[in-house]
Amino acid sequence: MQKLRLLGMTLGKYMDILAGIFLTFIILLTVCDVILRYFGMPILGAYEIVSLGGALIIGISSFLTYWKKSHIRVDTFVNKYPGTISHILYIITRVAILFIVGLTGWGLIMMGVDLLETHEVTVTLRIIYYPVVWALGVSFLMIGLGVVYHMISGRGDR
Amino acid sequence: MNEIAIGILGIIILVITLLFTGLEMAFAFAIVGFLGFACLTSFASAVHLLASAYFDIFSSYSFTVIPVFVLVGQIAFNAGVAAKLYGSTNKFIGHVAGGLGIATVVGAILFKTISGSSPATTATFASVAVPEMDRYRYDKKLSTGVVASVGGLGTIIPPSIALIVLALVTEQSVGELFMAGLVPGLIVALFYALIIIGWCKIDPLLGPRGERYGWNTRLRSLPEVIWIILIFIVMLGGLLKGIFTPTEAGSVMTLVVLVVTAIRKDIDFKKYVASVVQSLRIAGMVLFLIAGSAIFGHFLSASKVTLVAGEWIVSLPFPPFVIMILILLTYQLGGSFIDDFAFMILATPIFFPAALKLGYDPLWFSIIIAINLMIGSVIPPVAMCVFIVGNITKVPSNIIYKGAAPFLIGLIVILVLTFIFPQIVTFLPHMLYK
Secondary structure: OHHHHHHHHHHHHHHHHHHHHHHHHHHHHHHHHHHHHHOOOOOOOHHHHHHHHHHHHHHHHHHHHHHOOOOOOOOOOHHHOOHHHHHHHHHHHHHHHHHHHHHHHHHHHHHHHHHHHOOOEOOOOOOEOHHHHHHHHHHHHHHHHHHHHHHHHOOOOO | OOHHHHHHHHHHHHHHHHHHOOOOHHHHHHHHHHHHHHHHOOHHHHHHHHHHHHHHHHOOOHHHHHHHHHHHHHHHHHOOHHHHHHHHHHHHHOOOOOHHHHHHHHHHHHHHOOOOOHHHHHHHHHHHHHHHHHHOOOOHHHHHHHHHHHHHHHHOOOOOHHHHHHHHHHOOOHHHHHHHHHHHHHHHHHHHHHHHHHHHHHOOOOOOOOOOOOHHHHHHHHHHHHHHHHHHHHHHHHHHOOOOOHHHHHHHHHHHHHHHHHHOOOOOHHHHHHHHHHHHHHHHHHHHHHHHHHHHHHHHHHHOHHHHHHHHHHOOOOOHHHHHHHHHHHHHHHHHHOOHHHHHHHHHHHHHHHHHHOOOOHHHHHHHHHHHHHHHOOOOOOOHHHHHHHHHHOOOHHHHHHHHHHHHHHHHHHHHHHHHOOHHHHHHHHHHHO
């Protein structure tokens, strides 16, 4: 279990590094675009790159956002439940999350397949963007792995 | 069961899920929204809704403004900008009775001009200003009360994350909403300062005089303030003149703040990485909440509940201002049980169209909601700013609540004033944008 936890944290850390690089990149790209636009030489398709970068930033970092319990939840009543009820409720809610992130991940991968088959590209730079949709889909499936780990390790705060 | 009944049932299930199961709100919105939409349409359409809602929101250029503005706030936070701002304002007004409290208000406003996060401001000033006020034997009531209250200023003073989210949810201009929040925010701050002065006049032991500094020392501390004000003016001016989009304004701010703090050796690579990681967590939390709320919103629209609710609200046999008060009370009640910020994201798509139908200005409505959020951050049961101050200073909540109470009156006064004179909110954006 300790190894799984370490694996999850390491994986999350590397995903965060990647997301951080994307965040820094889109900021630098945007500033360059603003400066160059002032001199009449805007970066073509900067908005498209920033938009797709934004999706990757949130998608890639979503695993650790879930893992580190950064999402808002109301625990006023939950903290007062007896241990067994609290545990059962915890398992039920994790299954519910697993259900929704699993479906979303699958839906995104299917959406990517559609985009691949129809050769969908962005308007300005004509970037093939189904890989971004797939990356987002995989990110949701990764959240699912985090949920499973929390379920079996009982690391959820009840 | 007809569509509207399914919609109402969905709302009831959502509230029960949020309150009694401990399920993360972002996922609760998405799950109930998905199931409801699947009931009304089909399973395949609902799966398609899930995928498209998450992709559309995460890859929307407009929404990239959130991680960018969160990052600039985190950089300022980790670079210790707030402590320097507080130090500078303290040198100017710390020597008057309650002066350290006023310095906290002014320092917080200046810090807010580059940080859109209320919790970050509260946490920073709780660890910077409260010990300083302790040193001069300020009453804990005043020191913790003022810090808990100034944290909320970030909700309406640009670049507020709450205003950005409100602008995106209601499809308004981020720049206009920033301008709309500026004057009420400064009036609230003025009220806070007057409350401190008045309170210390009544009971001088609450806020004894601090050290008096010479003009030489004061002027030497000014650069700490000036560069922050310059960045703020460039950001707002750029938005106003249409030179920047909000994302561009946030990016320019981030880079400038990073470069300046790096040159001054206030931030290093390690702190920058920490800032990025913290902003990824906050931005992820906010965007998942927005995406979940969008899925739930699609379900409500499909069930026609939003339409019927809007028509019902408008047809209530009360004057519009009474309906508006009821709407604000609903926000306050909902925010007390769920979370002010999350409830704002959930409820605004329902109440915003109703407010427009009642004839209210969209900017005015948004700022009223933001002031309502500020009130929610210092009143029980979920007083986020009070909890943060209590956690850092180890002062019992009841003392902080007592200290925040006079400032709460200030907030209610500004709420009433904006009701009577909506121009407080609208005149600046209308003058500058039209």
